Amino acid sequence: MTTMVATAPAERAAATRRRGARFRPGNIGVGIAAWVAALAFFFPVLWMFLTGFKQESQASTDPPTIFFTPTLDQFRSIFARDFAPYLINSLTASVMSTIFVIMLATPAAYALSVAKVGRWRDALFFFLSTRMMPAVASILPLYILATNIGMLDNITMLSLVYTAMNLPIAVWMIRSFLAELPREVLEAARIDGASLGTEMRRIILPMIAPGLAATALICMIFAWNEFFFAVSLTSTRAATVPVFLVGFITSEGLFWARLSAASTMAALPVILAGWVAQKWLVRGLSLGAVK
Template structure:
């Protein structure tokens, strides 16, 4: 009788012996709603300064300088007209050239380096990775004077190729670390199959490994591009008029005389558009790439 009485209760728990849970209750829905509201609040706090800068860029200098700011002030394109009339195209082209070329060089160097440190690890690879990381521990200001003196001695100041070299060395450790975390997820069986088919190292990297880690390459490229585009310190010191970049050109609108807030906001919006466009265009690849090496 005892065994017979227990059988229906055990049968109600399912074939696996585990109790079947019902739909989430009111407490679970409230918890999800609470965290959803918190996420929206944090997102709005991050976007609010950008929206405020965008609104200020469409105000006149007099309305932008009022305290407190006038939200309902008339809109105008005066700030954008003054920005485009000041000749921004050479600095924008310099920033685009330095960012794109340095990013391409970084990927060409970081891809095989990360391969050698992950899939086919060299001896003492952990020491090599620490060396790459240690280069980011040095403050940028500490390296500024030696680079300036060297560039001055070889007559390389105010040259866009100097910025390309600096941006490449600045972003290379980051790209190696990122790509290594992606490459360690590549199944070794794919490489062995390519080796059996007679593919060399270059063919394996180009036709087998690169398509697998395309999201990782996109994420590393986007981050290197953003860091190069936004860099100001080296560009401010190492360039003059020929190799002036967009961030350096942007600082020229800040003066000690007159009103400049609306014009600076308009210039900031225009200078930020390439980075925003690249981020939105590669958004899915960026999220997929940044999370590729996070889950083991």
């Protein structure tokens, strides 16, 4: 990775010199500082993970219990308390909304970056501005609308809301991937008389497939973690995993081990997805503005 970033030989030489120069004892200090910070930031997550494998009596002790025999009791008891439907709802909402998002955003990003329809900049920035609109501004109409058409506590409704939430991120991310395609390939395809559909299917989609996968992963992360819409628009049938966790703030707030096991299961899919998608995370978080 260190040598691949630079392209021109001169540039590469400069980079090597710079990196070579950096290998000084001072970097041991940097390494130690970075490791201490990383462990401090990661510690609460680790603690949550560990507590989930404890018995309740070991979960809240003074001083904290560090050594213990792991048990799956808490995970079992959560599934015994009907955790599965919440998990399925979360999965449905994340996957469904992500499919919608990719289906809507890919053609739009194409129109805005490859075909460059009139006022494409305006359209791009319009999408971006919808992401900056606070959720509290639209929750009431969505709630009232959902009530009136009988779609309150409905997983499709929630998925549609998540689609709207993630659409700008997807349009901007996919646009940034399309912008990296070599122009000649697209032009060659068009001169060969490929129709738009063929051009899309045969040439563009295969080339941006990794980018689409990254976009999908980022969208799923946001949908899976979303709380405000979930807690406002669902109650029993369509409730997602974060809504399940709400149960722990009152009646079950004393069951730390069980609560940690539930939190671990809620958080783990996204932690793993995020680790995998690390390379793309910053592009997603900055809505495609930073690579």
